[in-house]
Amino acid sequence: MINSIKYPTVSSAQTIGNITLPNRIVFPAWQVNYANTDGTISDKLMRFYTDLADGGSGLIFTGAAVVSQECVAFDRVMRIDNDGCMPGLEHLFSEISMRGSIPGIQLIHYGRQAAKSVTGHDLLAPSAIPCPVMSGFDPAYRVKEMTLDDIRRVRNDFIDAARRAADCGAGVVEVHAAHGYLLNEFLSPYSNRRGDGYGGDPYNRARLITEIIGGIRDELDTAISVRVSGNEFVDGGLTPPDFEEIIPLFEDAGMDMLNVSAGVYESMERIVPPTSLGETPHISIAAELKNFATVPVCAVGSIFSLDMAESIISSGRSDLVAMGRAQVADPGMVKKSLAGDELEIRECVRCNGCTFWTTGDPEMYCSVNPKTGEVM
Numbered sequence: 001m002i003n004s005i006k007y008p009t010v011s012s013a014q015t016i017g018n019i020t021l022p023n024r025i026v027f028p029a030w031q032v033n034y035a036n037t038d039g040t041i042s043d044k045l046m047r048f049y050t051d052l053a054d055g056g057s058g059l060i061f062t063g064a065a066v067v068s069q070e071c072v073a074f075d076r077v078m079r080i081d082n083d084g085c086m087p088g089l090e091h092l093f094s095e096i097s098m099r100g101s102i103p104g105i106q107l108i109h110y111g112r113q114a115a116k117s118v119t120g121h122d123l124l125a126p127s128a129i130p131c132p133v134m135s136g137f138d139p140a141y142r143v144k145e146m147t148l149d150d151i152r153r154v155r156n157d158f159i160d161a162a163r164r165a166a167d168c169g170a171g172v173v174e175v176h177a178a179h180g181y182l183l184n185e186f187l188s189p190y191s192n193r194r195g196d197g198y199g200g201d202p203y204n205r206a207r208l209i210t211e212i213i214g215g216i217r218d219e220l221d222t223a224i225s226v227r228v229s230g231n232e233f234v235d236g237g238l239t240p241p242d243f244e245e246i247i248p249l250f251e252d253a254g255m256d257m258l259n260v261s262a263g264v265y266e267s268m269e270r271i272v273p274p275t276s277l278g279e280t281p282h283i284s285i286a287a288e289l290k291n292f293a294t295v296p297v298c299a300v301g302s303i304f305s306l307d308m309a310e311s312i313i314s315s316g317r318s319d320l321v322a323m324g325r326a327q328v329a330d331p332g333m334v335k336k337s338l339a340g341d342e343l344e345i346r347e348c349v350r351c352n353g354c355t356f357w358t359t360g361d362p363e364m365y366c367s368v369n370p371k372t373g374e375v376m
């Protein structure tokens with residue numbers, strides 16, 4: 001029984017580009033390190049996503065999946081840089097669709113926020129400015145300013161990856177331009193000091209992303225989402241007013257949805273907000289960016305109940321709400337809420353043990369849902 005009386009906007013459909021989502025709840029991209037070592041879909045990864053799809057989320061972003069071998073940051077990251085990944089992805093997307101959710105995939109190049117110990121070579125970035133966080137972990141850390149050939153190759157890698165995703169049945173492809181990874185590095189004056197056509201003013205800093213969006217749009221009618229950090233929370237970084245100029249560029253190129261997050265590695269507490277930041281600390285950022293957008297906007301960050309989601313969407317601050325930790329803690333929380341069984345929900349305690357890359361754990365685990373991804 002759908003609780004559409006209590007959650008009328010959350011349980012209503014939303015169209016993004018050429019696809020209609022059954023409700024407004026999104027599972028955001030979530031690196032878990034459960035893939036096989038060749039980046040293909042393991043049984044554990046399949047179980048992780050099918051549990052979420054059984055739980056009723058309208059759109060599930062799988063990934064992040066790497067678009068080129070040169071930027072692999074973890075040894076069991078999902079990959080979409082070669083055709084060998086496709087059978088597993090096709091199976092995964094079909095299992096998600098069969099359960100009534102729309103399968104999406106986030107495409108990533110880690111840029112300077114990777115580890116040379118994993119890539120085996122100097123990390124690529126718009127400018128040769130080391131990431132203060134990653135360089136502290138790895139004595140061999142080096143960053144290389146990308147040549148125009150590097151830029152062309154990466155642009156084509158994103159477009160090829162989007163084509164593979166669409167061929168495998170993805171309903172939405174998301175270009176990851178948030179959290180300080182390569183495309184965010186290009187977008188931001190904090191990390192981009194180039195003097196050519198890919199640096200300088202906002203138009204040039206956005207150029208690689210608009211070329212990727214446009215290249216995907218030229219080939220595919222699949223819905224395109226772009227994830228940005230609406231505020232990087234670093235000195236000299238992007239803040240919401242910067243997006244007044246950037247968002248129309250993305251829309252003109254073909255963006256169908258804007259997914260608004262926050263933070264880069266130096267402001268990690270903004271990527272996965274701890275309890276000290278309170279509830280829904282980034283809603284005002286999403287709301288501000290929504291003023292500049294005509295496409296649907298998704299908000300994220302410590303949104304832990306459908307009550308909160310309903311209040312955010314019905315007050316016009318976003319069109320969609322992404323819930324990460326809440327759904328990992330209880331993959332069934334959307335369906336339970338819509339059925340009026342909120343008291344049955346296992347709640348996230350925001351211990352942030354799931355951020356395995358900060359705890360030194362090899363893969364994601366959840367302290368209140370230790371069975372996450374468990375294969376029966």
Ligand SMILES: Cc1cc2nc3c(=O)[nH]c(=O)nc-3n(C[C@H](O)[C@H](O)[C@H](O)COP(=O)(O)O)c2cc1C
Nearest residue numbers: 028029030031063064271300301302323324325354
């Ligand atoms: C384990 C983990 C992995 C994540 N991986 C990604 C990722 O691959 N791509 C991305 O855009 N965000 C990633 N994030 C950020 C989440 O998508 C989300 O924005 C963040 O957890 C805040 O939402 P929440 O408060 O609902 O958990 C990750 C977060 C966690 C905890």
